[in-house]
Amino acid sequence: MRAEIFAYYRRGGETARLTDGAGRLEFLRTWDVLGRVLPAPPARVLDVGGATGVYAAPLTDVGYTVRVVDAVAEHVAAAAEWPGVTAEVGDARALPADAASVDAVLLFGPLYHLLDRADRIRAWREAARVVRPGGVVVAATITRFASLLDGFVKGYLAEPEFGPVVDRVLATGEHRPPEGRWFTTAYFHHPDELPGEVAEADLELDRIVSVEGPLGLVRGLVGDPDWEPEVLARLRQVETEPSLYGASGHLLTVARRSTE
Numbered sequence: 001m002r003a004e005i006f007a008y009y010r011r012g013g014e015t016a017r018l019t020d021g022a023g024r025l026e027f028l029r030t031w032d033v034l035g036r037v038l039p040a041p042p043a044r045v046l047d048v049g050g051a052t053g054v055y056a057a058p059l060t061d062v063g064y065t066v067r068v069v070d071a072v073a074e075h076v077a078a079a080a081e082w083p084g085v086t087a088e089v090g091d092a093r094a095l096p097a098d099a100a101s102v103d104a105v106l107l108f109g110p111l112y113h114l115l116d117r118a119d120r121i122r123a124w125r126e127a128a129r130v131v132r133p134g135g136v137v138v139a140a141t142i143t144r145f146a147s148l149l150d151g152f153v154k155g156y157l158a159e160p161e162f163g164p165v166v167d168r169v170l171a172t173g174e175h176r177p178p179e180g181r182w183f184t185t186a187y188f189h190h191p192d193e194l195p196g197e198v199a200e201a202d203l204e205l206d207r208i209v210s211v212e213g214p215l216g217l218v219r220g221l222v223g224d225p226d227w228e229p230e231v232l233a234r235l236r237q238v239e240t241e242p243s244l245y246g247a248s249g250h251l252l253t254v255a256r257r258s259t260e
Helices: 003-010 021-037 056-061 073-080 117-130 146-153 162-172 191-200 213-217 228-238 242-247
Strands: 044-048 065-070 086-089 102-107 131-142 203-210 250-257
Touching: 003 073, 021 131, 021 213, 021 228, 021 250, 044 056, 044 117, 056 065, 065 073, 073 086, 102 117, 117 131, 117 191, 117 203, 146 162, 191 203, 191 242, 191 250, 203 242, 213 228, 213 242
Parallel strands: 044 065, 044 102, 065 086, 102 131
Antiparallel strands: 131 250, 203 250
């Protein structure tokens, strides 16, 4: 992983990102999808790029056996503090796991920090290698238009340095902000790229799901008890509608290893 990415996460970039606002919506929607696509507990889950255990901990609480692999040592130490969670430093492109040894693999981070397509395919193939036949791989990606939308919603486009960042993302998918600002170096997928990546890993595409959808652009909906249940129910209704993929900050790609 690139030095500036390590620096971002060592500053605590994942500490509270999923606890409020759009981050909370991302968490709730991801949890909702996992509840429908993961095999039942006590299935074995390899959480690659699992950071501080934000998904590993609740998965363990409901009976899953969860092992976190993350490139950042500080993340691994924090994840290992959760009861029942094991964690180790590792690389998504060369996973420290035996072939067909887990029931599910989560790629909730690696794909958007691998700028080269060949590296992303290696990560997909490693997930395919370690998951059992019939098992599931769930991968998170940031969408190509996320920085453009954030630029208006969060006011970033008022700053002259942000416009060129958006221009580069729209042209190449590469998000390269000045260090310490507007996230960190990343790759933002166009939705049309995902089926090809899945196919090159010899996995079978199940579905692509928009996580926040366009409601991720609306402030104040999540955390409001009058709106939160309605938001989650309505987003589930339209989560696989392709025309809405680009309006979502994140996508989840659900793929399966063939049993043949």
